[in-house]
Amino acid sequence: MNILMTGVGGQGIxxxxxxxxxxxxxxGKDVKKSEIHGMxxxxxxxxxxxxxxxxxxSPIIPYGECDILISxxxxxAARYLPYLKKDSKVIINxxxxxxxxxxxxxxxxxDILPLIEKVTKDTTVVEGSKTAKEIGNPxxxxxxxxxxxxxxxxxxEELWIETLNDMIAEKIRxxxxxxxxxxxxx
Amino acid sequence: MxxxxxxxxxxxxxxxxxxxxxxxxxxxxxxxxxxxxVAKEYKSILSEWAPNEKVALEVATGASYAGARTMAVxxxxxxxxxxxxxxxxxxxLVRGGLVLISADDPELFSSQNEQDNRQFARFAKIPMLExxxxxxxxxxxxxxxxxxxxxxxxxxxxTTTRIAHSMGVVEIHEPVEVKEPVLERHPKxxxxxxxxxxxxxxxxxxxxxxxxxxxxxSPLNIAEINNTAIxxxxxxxxxxxxxxxxxxxxxxxxxxxxxxxxKKIKDFASKVKELWVIEELDPFFEEQIKALGIACKxxxxxxxxxxxxxxxIRQALAGKKIEKPAQPELPGRxxxxxxxxxxxxxxxxxxxxKAFIAGDIGCYTLGFxxxxxxxxxxQCMGAGISHAHxxxxxxxxxxxxxxxxxxxxxxxxxxxxxxxxxxxNNGVALIVILDNSTTAMTGAQNHPGTxxxxxxxxxxxxxxxxxVKALGIKWVEIVNPYELKNTRKKVKEALEHDGPSVxxxxxxxxxxxxxxxxxxPLKVDNDKxxxxxxxxxxxxxxxxxxxDSIKITSLCVGCxxxxxxxxxxxxxxxx
Numbered sequence: 001m002n003i004l005m006t007g008v009g010g011q012g013i014x015x016x017x018x019x020x021x022x023x024x025x026x027x028g029k030d031v032k033k034s035e036i037h038g039m040x041x042x043x044x045x046x047x048x049x050x051x052x053x054x055x056x057x058s059p060i061i062p063y064g065e066c067d068i069l070i071s072x073x074x075x076x077a078a079r080y081l082p083y084l085k086k087d088s089k090v091i092i093n094x095x096x097x098x099x100x101x102x103x104x105x106x107x108x109x110x111d112i113l114p115l116i117e118k119v120t121k122d123t124t125v126v127e128g129s130k131t132a133k134e135i136g137n138p139x140x141x142x143x144x145x146x147x148x149x150x151x152x153x154x155x156x157e158e159l160w161i162e163t164l165n166d167m168i169a170e171k172i173r174x175x176x177x178x179x180x181x182x183x184x185x186x
Numbered sequence: 187m188x189x190x191x192x193x194x195x196x197x198x199x200x201x202x203x204x205x206x207x208x209x210x211x212x213x214x215x216x217x218x219x220x221x222x223x224v225a226k227e228y229k230s231i232l233s234e235w236a237p238n239e240k241v242a243l244e245v246a247t248g249a250s251y252a253g254a255r256t257m258a259v260x261x262x263x264x265x266x267x268x269x270x271x272x273x274x275x276x277x278x279l280v281r282g283g284l285v286l287i288s289a290d291d292p293e294l295f296s297s298q299n300e301q302d303n304r305q306f307a308r309f310a311k312i313p314m315l316e317x318x319x320x321x322x323x324x325x326x327x328x329x330x331x332x333x334x335x336x337x338x339x340x341x342x343x344x345t346t347t348r349i350a351h352s353m354g355v356v357e358i359h360e361p362v363e364v365k366e367p368v369l370e371r372h373p374k375x376x377x378x379x380x381x382x383x384x385x386x387x388x389x390x391x392x393x394x395x396x397x398x399x400x401x402x403x404s405p406l407n408i409a410e411i412n413n414t415a416i417x418x419x420x421x422x423x424x425x426x427x428x429x430x431x432x433x434x435x436x437x438x439x440x441x442x443x444x445x446x447x448x449k450k451i452k453d454f455a456s457k458v459k460e461l462w463v464i465e466e467l468d469p470f471f472e473e474q475i476k477a478l479g480i481a482c483k484x485x486x487x488x489x490x491x492x493x494x495x496x497x498x499i500r501q502a503l504a505g506k507k508i509e510k511p512a513q514p515e516l517p518g519r520x521x522x523x524x525x526x527x528x529x530x531x532x533x534x535x536x537x538x539x540k541a542f543i544a545g546d547i548g549c550y551t552l553g554f555x556x557x558x559x560x561x562x563x564x565q566c567m568g569a570g571i572s573h574a575h576x577x578x579x580x581x582x583x584x585x586x587x588x589x590x591x592x593x594x595x596x597x598x599x600x601x602x603x604x605x606x607x608x609x610x611n612n613g614v615a616l617i618v619i620l621d622n623s624t625t626a627m628t629g630a631q632n633h634p635g636t637x638x639x640x641x642x643x644x645x646x647x648x649x650x651x652x653x654v655k656a657l658g659i660k661w662v663e664i665v666n667p668y669e670l671k672n673t674r675k676k677v678k679e680a681l682e683h684d685g686p687s688v689x690x691x692x693x694x695x696x697x698x699x700x701x702x703x704x705x706x707p708l709k710v711d712n713d714k715x716x717x718x719x720x721x722x723x724x725x726x727x728x729x730x731x732x733x734d735s736i737k738i739t740s741l742c743v744g745c746x747x748x749x750x751x752x753x754x755x756x757x758x759x760x761x
Contacts, residue, residue: 104731
């Protein structure tokens with residue numbers, strides 16, 4: 001299974017992909033995960049590849065082999081189209097963050113759904129950011145979206161909850177697990 | 187027990203399991219997390235940030251001479267800085283296992299070049315191991331220690347960004363016993379006077395032959411014979427990419443990749459119809475294999491530049507042109523200096539004074555980007571000061587406004603010698619030290635100016651202005667870069683000063699919960715805003731252009747420099 005998580009620096013993608021990897025290891029899979037960090041990347045594009053199976057070789061997904069793309073930001077869902085195939089599932093969080101050229105008035109924020117639907121029709125837009133805000137934990141959008149993603153993976157809910165319990169700091173644990181469960185209903 | 191670990195976390199675990207007593211490093215992507223993890227998780231290891239990589243390797247050498255297992259950790263270009271001790275270290279007697287970790291950065295995710303440090307192993311005549319997964323990253327540390335002690339040589343463990351930053355499942359083990367240091371003297375092996383070094387050189391030549399025999403017998407170099415139509419020789423992440431692309435091919439996987447296992451390679455080549463060498467960057471294996479008289483394919487089709495991928499390898503082996511699939515052009519998100527970054531005001535002030543700004547390695551290098559457009563050179567750590575000195579020397583005093591900017595951590599790394607040179611040779615350039623009290627670009631590490639060590643202990647805090655004065659600079663001013671008017675005034679004074687000058691632009695990195703900014707977004711009075719866009723020239727991600735007036739978004743942390751330069755007085759206090 002090949003999962004691509006995309007978004008913008010600061011949205012919590014790294015933690016979300018760490019949690020997904022941990023869940024899959026606990027489910028007995030071989031897991032590899034790859035993303036790039038290092039430069040002052042606040043507000044930069046972030047992409048995390050998570051792959052799990054009985055045996056994984058390459059830490060990056062080959063083109064045309066992504067099973068599920070989950071994007072934390074709308075525009076970022078369309079930035080890596082070569083990884084998609086015609087039956088890829090694409091989950092898009094309804095949230096826009098204007099890139100610098102849009103801020104400077106040089107570009108307009110593009111309409112991304114038509115771009116994605118040229119490759120795959122299986123797209124879902126979810127109110128992840130809104131849900132996180134509603135439960136009073138706007139920073140927990142990453143965990144809400146893990147809840148959404150978990151619906152499409154064959155892994156029991158208890159394993160996710162157990163992993164979240166182990167990986168999330170106590171102070172914010174309860175509200176994030178609430179967000180995760182809300183995500184499973186989106 | 188199993189854990190999901192990055193390559194860097196696995197190396198830290200490996201150091202713990204292998205009984206490492208001391209580790210020294212200078213932070214640099216993609217190696218930084220190794221010592222951060224050691225300091226956080228394995229407190230039995232003495233871990234230190236060194237001011238630069240040369241020092242780190244020398245500290246590790248001392249620990250090894252004392253009989254302790256040790257490692258020095260750095261990014262690829264850090265090895266250039268450490269090259270001086272590295273080239274003579276193999277002449278000397280290594281007692282405790284000594285491993286040099288070189289983390290290379292193909293594709294230049296966060297580097298100024300993509301040099302292939304495998305060449306350093308051959309250059310220094312030391313063995314090299316290349317892990318291809320997190321599991322191997324951990325296990326190879328103990329292997330490297332054993333080789334180092336048995337052959338009395340430093341060992342290089344070379345990773346790349348994809349190994350360092352990718353995560354994988356790792357079976358962890360209990361640590362071996364840590365050896366106690368014992369003081370010995372080995373002057374003939376440690377004092378590299380010509381008479382002694384001359385005797386030691388043949389030792390290296392003999393050793394590398396013995397290491398080739400080890401490479402031939404080592405289980406780290408494994409032949410996997412499957413379909414023999416295609417045989418692939420690869421190491422590190424290239425092995426994983428090739429395995430993904432060609433799962434049925436035969437492989438010779440090199441875990442010990444210098445010296446090469448000549449006999450194993452000959453044997454493998456004889457078993458396959460078509461031999462491919464798949465490696466990122468230089469044809470390091472390929473040239474050596476061809477020199478053995480073995481025909482192989484490689485860099486005639488595999489790119490020399492950037493990272494490889496399963497797709498590139500598939501295309502290359504199928505004889506197709508290597509190309510990226512189409513992707514619609516979308517507005518990019520280049521990295522930028524953060525909203526409220528204290529560097530922004532200073533760079534803007536220098537640019538407004540029409541100065542030439544020699545740059546250096548750090549967050550401020552991002553000031554290169556439009557609209558700030560405020561960095562004119564960037565080459566290596568510490569270079570900017572000397573660029574500025576060389577330029578201002580040939581122009582002569584008063585001709586051009588030549589300046590350099592350098593961060594505090596970079597200044598301690600290798601800027602001090604440049605400034606010493608500038609003062610000594612009667613330079614006239616203006617040097618600005620952007621002191622944000624951290625090593626920001628790599629994620630906020632401590633350094634000699636912060637008063638804290640890697641392990642969290644207290645340390646003497648370097649007095650930067652006193653250091654600058656002690657190096658021979660008489661005109662020294664400390665400014666708060668958020669007070670833009672005063673900053674501009676001091677820049678002007680410094681540029682008019684007949685002689686060398688240093689401005690220390692002092693305010694903490696905004697990511698360090700800076701108290702210098704309010705944290706509350708500013709707001710725009712639309713009636714007053716003339717839409718002149720001067721504030722846009724600051725390149726702040728929190729300021730958006732609008733049709734009639736500018737907008738300030740919630741990203742704003744209230745640093746206030748845009749309000750200071752707004753002639754219409756349209757930007758004001760917090761909402």
